[in-house]
Amino acid sequence: MEFNKRYEIYxxxxxxxxxxxLVVRDVPEKTCYEAMKYSLMAGGKRIRPVLSLVVCDLFGKEFKEVIAYACAIEMIHTYSLIHDDLPSMDNDDYRRGRLTNHKVYGEGLAVLAGDALLNYAFEVMIEDALKSADNIVSKVKAMQYIAKASGTTGMIGGQVVDLQSEGKKVSLETLTYMHKCKTGAMIKAPIVSSAIICGADETQVSRLSIFAEKIGLAFQIKDDILDIEGDLSTLGKNSGSDVSNDKTTYITAYGLDGAKKILxxxxxEGISALESFGVEADFLKNMALYIAKRNN
Amino acid sequence: MEFNKRYEIYxxxxxxxxxxxLVVRDVPEKTCYEAMKYSLMAGGKRIRPVLSLVVCDLFGKEFKEVIAYACAIEMIHTYSLIHDDLPSMDNDDYRRGRLTNHKVYGEGLAVLAGDALLNYAFEVMIEDALKSADNIVSKVKAMQYIAKASGTTGMIGGQVVDLQSEGKKVSLETLTYMHKCKTGAMIKAPIVSSAIICGADETQVSRLSIFAEKIGLAFQIKDDILDIEGDLSTLGKNSGSDVSNDKTTYITAYGLDGAKKILxxxxxEGISALESFGVEADFLKNMALYIAKRNN
Structure with a gap:
């Protein structure tokens, strides 16, 4: 099956x-569900949960084993975007071609809708873990992996460094550290958590981890490139915002051509890490190419 | 042992x-840990985690069984205060006698420190659950109870209703609903989650739930009374902020004397719900009186 068709199925x-x-409930706090849904269902490529399912397929397991964790990761990713767009952070008006959450619902509700998505992500994972009596330990371990990836040792830590770096010339070391935490951790989380749930052995987890780290880095470099080369119609947000915010990026560090070479x-390197999985991992390898070649 | 002495031990x-x-780590995102710690260690009565330990004592179990969940609840409570104090929400400059988190660390970092505390609360509970092989199901059930209490069906839902009610005359029904979600759920959470971990039976959980609901309501009414009668030196924040924000409270609804009577x-009613527990529940009963009589 061609790549696009299979991606569509996922x-x-x-x-x-x-x-x-995420059903909008008819309760006094209904607007909160609407605000959560507005951002969660704003479309997008769903790269993170797709990675969960692809890894699940690699181990020949059913999607229902990992879907709660895949959805939780997408909810965590979405909440981080809502908070990241706030005036006190990146102050962005557009996201995926639509007004950002706080531009539609106001800043207070955007903070709460973000909080609610993070909290709900755990509710969804916990509910699934309790339904899986015979596999509860693996499920809670997967939850732990995701929680560490989204917390201070992962995504939030990276966002703090990002916030502190604005308007400053930061070192390459700091830039790499920030990307690894801010973007990399939540690209790695679906891959590794899915592998844990599907019973992968240590060697398999280790190889998938290397693959995940490489494509996480590729993802961020591509983001930086798109910020220069993309435009509002394909990107869904204003390009050049990194430049106007005077941020250090892979482009300011290595130049556009240098960044493309590293990408x-x-x-x-990511693709090589999967060699031992054979043809079964072809789709996962193609995911790496997809991330490097995407235009939004 | 007299009440105050035993409370001190808890x-x-x-x-x-x-x-x-919560140890401040020497990493690039160090400030995030500092901001988390600034609010988490700001003192306070720790009523919620104390309730966890009191219930644990009631069932004769060791504190180490429930402490992770007690700490998680305090972290969730703290993050909700940080976000609640933000300019886009209640816009408060003082909390517990000190500047609010965003006044010290800036708004962006206050949002992230709040997110980080919520995320870390789950990390702490998950780590404990994985260490308790023989009791993992009860621990994950306790985690589920806490997650539901802090999410859209609990605390966050209540905060959304609160935010939407500002400057409006809301009905008594809405007021009660809001308090039950915003404050009540997170007073009930330590009591019920502790009972679940300690192996309470259904009747016991049900009686403790009634007690928890009553003291949760009492807590909120007392808060409204203190907002009128308290002052900065004992309260640690400016009193009268509800009035100046034109909020509906138990005072605007029932008058000061009426609110005291309901309290x-x-x-x-809360104390009566504990009759069947006998003298073992005396301290828990005294907690109800403590909540009703506190002056900050």
Whole structure:
């Protein structure tokens, strides 16, 4: 099956699951559900939960084993975008071609809708873990992996460094550290958590981890490139915002051509890490190319 | 042992555990840990985690069984205060006699420190659950109870209703609903989650739930009374902020005397719910009186 067709199958499965999980309830706090849903269902490539399902397929398990964790990761990713867009952070008006959450619902509700998505992500994972009597330990371990990836030792830590770096010339070391935490951890989380749930052995987890780290880095470099080369119509947000915010990026550090060369290299290194999985991992390898070649 | 002395023992145990759990790490995102710690270690009565330990004592179990959940609840409570104090929410400059988190660390970092505390609360509970092989199901059930209490069906839902009610005359029904979610759920959470971990039976959980609901309501009514009668030196924040924000409270609804009468009634109802526990529940009963009589 060609890549796009199979990607669509993953995507449809995820969007359907997210629709089912997050229902707008007719209660006094209804607007909170609407604000959560506004950002969660804003479309997007769903790269993180797709990675969960691809890894699940690699181990020949059913999607229902990992879907709660895939959805939770997408909810955590979405909440981080809502908070990141706030006036006190990146102050962005557009995201995925639509007004950002606080531009529609106001700043106070955007803070709460973000909080609610993070909290709900754990509710969804916990509910699934309690339903899996015979596999509860693996499920709680997967939850732990995701929680560490989204916390101070991962995504939030990276965002703090990002916030502190604005308007400053930061070192390459800091830049790499920030990317590894801010973006890398939540690209690695679906891959490793899925592997844990599906019973991967240590060697398999270790190889998948290397792959995940490489494509996480590729993802961030590509983001920096798109911020220069992209435009509002394909990107869904204003390009050049990194430049106007005077941020250090892979482009300011290595130049546009240098960044593209590094992107190629890390993508190849990621793919090599999967050799021992054979043809079964072809789709996962293609995910690396997809991340490097995407135009939004 | 007199009440204050025993309360001190609980308090010391909790403060020591919180100090151990949240260590400021020497990493680029160090400021995030500092901001988390600034609010988490700002003192306070620690009513919620104390309730966890009191219930644990009631069932004759060791504190180490429930301390992770007690600390998690305090972290969730603290993050909610940080976000609640933000300019886009209640816009408060003081909390517990000190500048609010965003006044010290800036708004962006205050949002992230709040997010980090919520995330870390789950990390702490998950780590404990994985260490308790023989009791993992009860621990994950306790975690689920706490997650639901802090999410859209609990605390966050209540905060959304609160935010939407500002400057409006809301109905008594809405007021009660809001308090039940915003404050009540997180007073009930330590009591019920502790009972679940300690192996309470259904009747016991049900009686403790009634007690918890009553003291949760009492807590909120007392808060409203203190907002009128308290002052900065004992309260640690500016009193009268509800009035100046034109909020509906138990005072605007029932008058000061009416609110005091309701406070007495619900406190008595809470205490009655514990009759079947006998003298073992005396300290828990005294907690109800403590909540009703506190002056900050």
């Amino acid at each position: 995507l449809d499965y995820i969007n359907e699951a997210l629709e089912k999980i 190629d290299e890390v993508t190849k | 308090l010391d145990y909790i403060n020591e555990a919180l100090e151990k759990i 007495d009634e619900v406190t008595k």
